[in-house]
Amino acid sequence: MNYFSSEFKLGILGGGQLGKMMLYNTRKFDIQTYVLDPSDEAPSKMACNAFSKGDLMDFDTVYNFGKQVDVLTFEIENVNVDALEKLESEGVKVYPSSKNLRTIQNKAKQKLFYLDRNLPTSEFSRFAYASEIEDAILNGGIKFPFVWKSAQFGYDGTGVKVVRSMDDLKGLPKGECIAEELIDFKNELAVIVARNPDGEIKTYPVVEMEFHPEANQVEYVICPARIPEDIAKKAQEVALKVSKAFNHVGLLAVEMFQTQDDEILINEVAPRPHNSGHQTIEASYTSQFEQHIRAILNLPLGKTDSKVGGIMVNLVGAENYTGDVVYKNIAKIMKMEGVTPHIYGKKQTRPFRKMGHVTIVNKDLNVARQIAEKVKNTIKVISK
Known part of the structure; x- marks a missing residue:
């Protein structure tokens, strides 16, 4: 099929920041995109060919939207799976599949899935x-x-x-x-696995995640993870086993714990681009967002190696601020070496809302981590 500068239509359920970053690549390739989101102010609205406002959990809304497109994907798990299943039965390609999404949507089913297949989890x-x-x-x-x-x-x-x-x-x-x-762990790790319908598979390097103690959100993603090579290999092997079990198409982000005894335990997965891969835009040969598009369209997968060490800093709304957003000191961080901010386009901030991220690249990962700390302490997401 000719995807480029053609009548082919790709549908995306969800118009948040992940969809917006996918659209960087569909615009690069001149692929027509349709987006469905419940908000008129969805970040993806500005970058797609056609935007529809609607409830992602409503059967008729999702079904009727899906009938307009040739391939349907999603950037958020909370969508109507019954509608996806019906679309698949009528010939619309849905990636990742409704079957996998039905399992992943429910954390109890997801844990039982690992248990039934002897995959290591808590x-x-x-x-x-x-x-x-x-x-x-x-x-x-x-x-x-x-x-x-x-x-x-x-x-x-x-x-x-x-x-x-x-x-x-x-x-x-x-x-x-x-x-x-409750796992006593040394590190929280993640591996993103890409797979296309032909069965081509590639993994990104293992990343290390540091979480905010109160909000339970990722504050920093560090690539490559600062772990021994044998542990990194073990984490990638576990991620590949999970990928094989799901037999997914698209991206699968596998979050894991490295225990004090260096066991690798699966925490949970996400069948889409993921926070743990944002640094790939600047630091990798192929970003996770381009890779997802390549995978669901059954195109050759891109090179996943890192060009340089990369660290991602999440930009979230500061506590005690709600309203029209202001990015305080953004010009100051842009003066720092190897720093690239990504602003998601959400006009309203509130405490801990994801508003953007910043990537820091450097040949020396320790230097990158120091700069990341300066970035975190300098920029503030506040309101007017």
Whole structure:
């Protein structure tokens, strides 16, 4: 099929920053793109050929949107899977598949998927209602501390809480959830695996992630991870096993823990471009966003090696600021060597909302990390 400067139409469910960064590449290749998002101010609106406003969880909205396009992908997991399944049955190519998304959407199903296939992950218990957790504690079924996760609709640190006492159970959402063993880890790692329909597979280098202690969001992504070569190889092998089990098309970001005993345990996956790959825009031969487009269109996959060491700093809304966004001191960080800011186009800021990211590249990763710290301490996402 001729994708370039043709009548071919690629649909993207979700018009957030991930969609916007995918569109950098569809514009580069002159591929027609249609975007569906619930917000009139979606960051992707400015860069697509056709924009539709609508509810991503509504069957008819997603189904009717999908009928307009030849290939359909998504930049967010919270979409109507039944509509995707019907579209597939009628010949629309949906990547990643509705089957994989149905498993990944639900963290309990996702954990059972790993368990059933002997893939290494932390111990967990599944509950239909959060109220059942207290009984499990009293009966000795689970012990403090543990990690509570909502089975569905969690994102960017929401739907996750470390539970250390009965008091921490207060106010939790009532629905289906899991209680995971709290892992004593050395590092949180991630590997992005790309796969196209022909079965060509490539992995990106292992990255190391540093999280904000309160918001449970990634603050820094460091590539390559500062770990021994044998641990990096083990992490990539685990990611490839997960990829093979899902037999996905597109990108699969596999988040993992490196334990104190150097075991690699799967935390969770995302079937799309991911926060752990943002540095690939400046630091890699092929960005994760271009690679996702290549993969879902069954084009040859690009080179995944890093050209230079890269660190990504998340730009999130500062605490105590809500309203029209201001990027304080952005000119100062642009004076720093190897620094590139990416502003997502969200007009309104609020505490911990993802508003952009900054990539720092340098041949010396230690220097890059020092500059990243300066960037983090200099730029502030505030409101007028």
